[in-house]
Amino acid sequence: MRIVKAETIALSIPFSDGGGAGAGLMPSKWDRLEITLVRLETDDGFVGWGEAFAYSCRTAVLAALNDMVFPLVIGAEVEDVAGFTGCLQRKLHIQGRFGVVLFAISGVDIALWDLAAKRKRLRLADLLGAKRERFPAYASLVRYGDPAMVEARARMAADQGYGAVKLHEITLPNIEAGRRGASDTKLMTDVNCNWSEDETRKLLPEMKALGLHWVEEPIWPPDDTDRLAALGREFGVPLASGENAGTAQPFARIVEAVNFPQPSVTKVGGVSEYLKVADLARAAQRDVMPHCPYFGPGYWASAHLMAAGEGGMFEFLHIEADAWLSPSIPLPDGGEIALPTGEGLGFEPDMAVIERFRAD
């Protein structure tokens, strides 16, 4: 297929987390979903959609797409998607092997897989070998930093039927509050690298006592896989990591170091690199837990990968957006998501939503 047109659409959609302060997870107050869409068009009229991760970096990702990646995409003949985006990585490696460059390449890779499936008149999951039509999702709560709120939101998620709830809390009283709220479900917490060595050593035994299903990115820096592996062994607590790793290469170590590798399809290099991570995880007998707290085509791509058997639980960011980008978004119901219908990703944006929330 020949790509004849490539464009970006940036959106900023407000969301509600039910009364949180929007503090702690992003550099500034987090109350909007920043979604960067990649739209590719082929010479025979197919349209493919992708999403590049863009939280707190929208302008930079748009520049990477428009100035660096698209000039290499427009006019290109693409048959082997992974081979093609691998070439993009090589041509742009001086500008970065992770961060905005790879976020941009991820968006193009997802759009190319959408096209590849559409041209075969298949859903992406079927192109990849779908193994299931439904899969479990867990509720991923924002950081509330307030025990009463944490307990209430964890209880709400458990009552909605989720079999697992993930906090982003980093203090013991807040994590204990989450345990009280979600007393009968699996419970995880995502530390986002906030604990010092001392805090980690003090808190991991507490996490074990609370029966946490995993502790995510406890230490800084996230790529210190040797120390992660040693902490997991010493304290016997399952660990998770990988959303801040670019390409499949570092996952060779991550799948050995932690119990749950977490590639993010909009960051890791798209579907192509995610599939390589899944192969590594399978060989190491680890369950992939996709990082996917976003709501553009990356959400749809993660769902297809889950249906193809490449993931244990789908991460659903437990928020209410002012609008969903497509009325066909496969939202969790009773803690489960049903595979989207429609060829390719099955993603077709609502143009009225784009018009209302466009931010570029």
Ligand SMILES: [Mg+2]
């Ligand atoms: Mg995380």
